[in-house]
Amino acid sequence: MKQYKAEIIAVGTELLLGQIANTNAQWISVQLAKLGINVFYHSVVGDNLNRVKETFKLAESRSDLIIISGGLGPTEDDLTREAFQSITDLKMYEHEPSMDKIEAFFTKQKSVMTPNNRKQARVFEGAIVLENRTGMAPGMIVKKDGKIWVFLPGVPREMKTIINEGVIPYLKNELKLSEIIKSYVLRFIGIGESKLEHEIQDIIQRQTNPTIAPLAQSNGIVIRLTAKADTEEKAINLLSQTKEEILSKVGDYYFGMDDQTIEQVITQLLKEINYTVASAESLTGGKFIERLISVPGASAACKGSIVCYDSSVKRDILNVSENILHQQGTVSRECALELAKNVAQLLNSDIGISFTGIAGPEPIEGKPVGTVFISVYVKDKMHVVEGYEFAGDRDRIRNLAVMKGYEILLNLLKTNINA
Amino acid sequence: MKQYKAEIIAVGTELLLGQIANTNAQWISVQLAKLGINVFYHSVVGDNLNRVKETFKLAESRSDLIIISGGLGPTEDDLTREAFQSITDLKMYEHEPSMDKIEAFFTKQKSVMTPNNRKQARVFEGAIVLENRTGMAPGMIVKKDGKIWVFLPGVPREMKTIINEGVIPYLKNELKLSEIIKSYVLRFIGIGESKLEHEIQDIIQRQTNPTIAPLAQSNGIVIRLTAKADTEEKAINLLSQTKEEILSKVGDYYFGMDDQTIEQVITQLLKEINYTVASAESLTGGKFIERLISVPGASAACKGSIVCYDSSVKRDILNVSENILHQQGTVSRECALELAKNVAQLLNSDIGISFTGIAGPEPIEGKPVGTVFISVYVKDKMHVVEGYEFAGDRDRIRNLAVMKGYEILLNLLKTNINA
Known part of the structure; x- marks a missing residue:
């Protein structure tokens, strides 16, 4: 598999003012890590046409997979489409199913749709349009000059749904990600991080698949195991074996897996x-x-x-x-x-x-x-x-x-x- | 006052893996906004010498004030010093008070200091060294070719203390930030965001100083007032007047100010x-x-x-x-x-x-x-x-x-x- 270099760009002045943290980039990074795709940069840029354009050009010059969230909304501040158009000359058209949905929303709310809302249904020619089940503006995937561009709304709920339902299946297929990556999170309480690391030192050192990463959290210590294999079954086998080895050393402090509290x-x-x-x-x-x-x-x-x-x-x-x-x-x-x-x-x-x-x-x-x-x-x-x-x-x-x-x-x- | 363009860079692969969100950039952005300094970009780059170098060069080409957190620690992965040195040819030396502190720490812990810890006391020639009261590696301010570079540890507690005690006083003086920017946060409960906005619509519209920004939070609605003036007294006067006007409309729902819960x-x-x-x-x-x-x-x-x-x-x-x-x-x-x-x-x-x-x-x-x-x-x-x-x-x-x-x-x- 070719090593794809990914970059995540968030567009929005609210991020630069510190009103919100860039949790979108964090979440997307976790999803890409699970696919074995390396993220090399996160960038944040405000709602300014020229700066968004420059940020896109830079990403194009250094990354293969560029994931952009934000700037797809109806207002004048939403400039992601315009910026991408200005660097690619791609034509846009109104995506009918998306437009129907936006109109239906306003009808249901018994309110009049202002004209700027049409903008949200505009997509690039040749783009794969990704339905936005929880909001208005659809996502898009554009393949151009060997680079993959993914455009997503900035609202976390909408962004996450589109990534899970549209982007991940696309990437798995397109990048031929046949390798399966699976993780276990083992949860411990009553043991300090350094003692736990000390107890399983030899396992950590001779082990490369799965990798073993201990991490202290406010509610105890977790160990993340991440295995790669060509089938899910093999990955689970690798994880189970290592889990067993670890629990034979520090099982007294173990209480649960993954999201269990x-x-x-x-x-x-x-x-x-x-x-x-x-x-x-x-x-x-x-x-x-x-x-x-x-x-x-x-x-x-x-x-x-x-x-x-x-x-x-x-x-x-x-x-x-x-x-x-x-x-x-x-x-x-x-x-x-x-x-x-x-x-x-x-x-x-x-x-x-x-x-x-x-x-x-x-x-x-x-x-x-x-x-x-x-x-x-x-x-x-x-x-x-x-x-x-x-x-x-x-x-x-x-x-x-x-x-x-x-x-x-x-x-x-x-x-x-x-x- | 010249309009300074600021950029915030976080160095650390853990951010690109999504293990943590870039809350450092968010927090620093809020502090700079309070000083009236515009942040134009956030960047995140991993622990890779070449990519850190490229990120610094890019920042130098487009920003006046570059604030970097992370990469100052003792391990081989901590590359911020090396990257900056390679683009500036600045000499480094061991900062004695910082070295004394690091040695004292290990003595107190009754543990042996490994040689790589010396690295944390290394600073650039001509840099203003900012004491790190809550950790090892000191912060630094380097002025070069008209650009201001600020180097900070990545640990949030250490970063915040150094910004509050060292960086903000420096910037106020250096950038001649004579303009005072002050904020009030007014807290409301029992009223929805749209009703509150509706009630104070006319005040919001005719008001530019202070600006009035309502925001819904999980524990009620807040209105942030931000005033600019040439003295603190004038700023407070502006804030108090607008506060009074707002409370005359929606005072029934008001319960407290700033961080009051x-x-x-x-x-x-x-x-x-x-x-x-x-x-x-x-x-x-x-x-x-x-x-x-x-x-x-x-x-x-x-x-x-x-x-x-x-x-x-x-x-x-x-x-x-x-x-x-x-x-x-x-x-x-x-x-x-x-x-x-x-x-x-x-x-x-x-x-x-x-x-x-x-x-x-x-x-x-x-x-x-x-x-x-x-x-x-x-x-x-x-x-x-x-x-x-x-x-x-x-x-x-x-x-x-x-x-x-x-x-x-x-x-x-x-x-x-x-x-």
Whole structure:
């Protein structure tokens, strides 16, 4: 296969003003990487005919595949068509199916179509027109002098649909991309990036297909495996083998694949053993339960929470003894355990989890900012209380506590507390 | 003032692979816009000496101010210095204060400094060296043949600190930016973008200084006012006048300025009248209280919450009557009011707010997805219950409900419920 050099151009002054980030280029880059196409440049240019023209000329001189988003709309600022026409002398015509769609839209909205909307249906002679199912202006592919030009609307939703439905199938066929590229994303929690890298160092070093790329994210560590093969089956085989090798080293910290979140995995594990959870949240203010409830179908596993931000709620609703509140304080192992136990009791759940700590800005009860206690209580079976000293600001401390809570709960569920 | 043409270049293959979005260019663009400097291009290029060189040459040919981020690190992939040197023949030397800092870092970490780390202290002869307080490689400003080149690390935190502390003061002085540009961001809730634009249409049309730019955001509508003047005082006067004019039209929907969030404003208003709030959250699963508690100092105004996701919690803890649960159902005006009333009672707060509804994917109790009831109860004074039909997916419905809750509470607080 010839090595195609790709370039991605975004047209729009709003990008140069910093009103939005160029997430289009990022998304398109990911799609091209999956096809094994190398992207050599991203460019952003404003809504200025001359500068758009110059940017197109430059791209033509250095790239084989040029993907342009933006500037196809109805206003005078939308200049992508004009710029390309001025460097190629290609004729344009009104694309009837696109025009019909635009007219139908205005009829349906019971509003009058202003004449400038016709512009959106104008396409280049000889172009492959790509239907825009979620908007007005269609996409286009123009092949000229050995270069492939792809024109896309700037609205991310429209751009993505056209890429998925029109551009990727075209490129696979046109560039004879017979090679299959497949990725697995393996997700880990409870292990640092450097420790994880150290543990699988030898696998990374002797492995070229799939490639192995660890990456730290706010919700844990991921390893991306990317395999190339001439059939999908072979690619999956390569991925599965390497996945197995990696999990034989660090499987204890593994919780899921691809887009799976830890909340989803926990909800699933709870449902499997028919357990329910409830939380008592002081420090985290409902963040733990809120994220769990965001999983569709969480209701079967999730009773609810008592957010006991004020100490009177800890005492009056969650029945933490005056003794603990005065002797050990609200931020203590003892208080954490009482909270976890009593919330399970009150909300009639199998598991209670509690969070108490100091997010700052001020220390409480003589304990420093970042002090956190988390307790998990499993009715009639067991309980744990863990203490931490987290560094960082208010948000970071609360987020770290929630992630730790998920980690503790996951580990309990993986060891099958119901056995 | 001469019109400086600026260009922002990001160096790094990770951008071309789509692993991260070019948020550096976005952030730098916003800072330059505030200084009145026009950005004409963003470019991204990978870690390849020849292509970085070509990108620099192109920038030199078309821009006056070239800001480069990335490629200053210790590895062989970090090629920004080499590329610039090869097009300018500028000599480099080891910058002693930077080298001292790098050595001190490794000593503190009790680890051995590998020789490649020395590279990070290398700067161009004649460059203004900008201290990197949060990382290793310093920034640099090089003036050459009438062009200004700014070199920055790619790590956003380091880049931002150096821009704020080193680059902006330099540019203000060097480019004689005597014109002051100041912005106000006015924040609104409870009014749609088109209605707001319609109401202030005449002000927008006759106004050029400050400019008036409305923008819809997920947490309400903002209007950005940007004024230019030769003194700060004059700019502020212009902004204040226009702000007043706008508020005379749509002040009912205004809640705060600049970075103020509605959670902060509500916390502030609650504190002023010495009121506390507690929530009973079914649909929203703790999202309302979680965001309120994220405000530092929220403890004075916020008692806590009962997240009553399961109906047994509504019945057993929040004492919603069997009658309501069976007759009207959990998603009903009656249930919402009981929840708000009883949570205020239980948690001993002045105000109770409740959320019940159907986030989907399945309808409940024969009511469609998107049905939402919100109630606010003010002890011994009043109560409201509002019903909504929101469209969208699970996340959107829950977010809209939380925003509506804030809106209702804000409006009650603005009318001074304590009077």
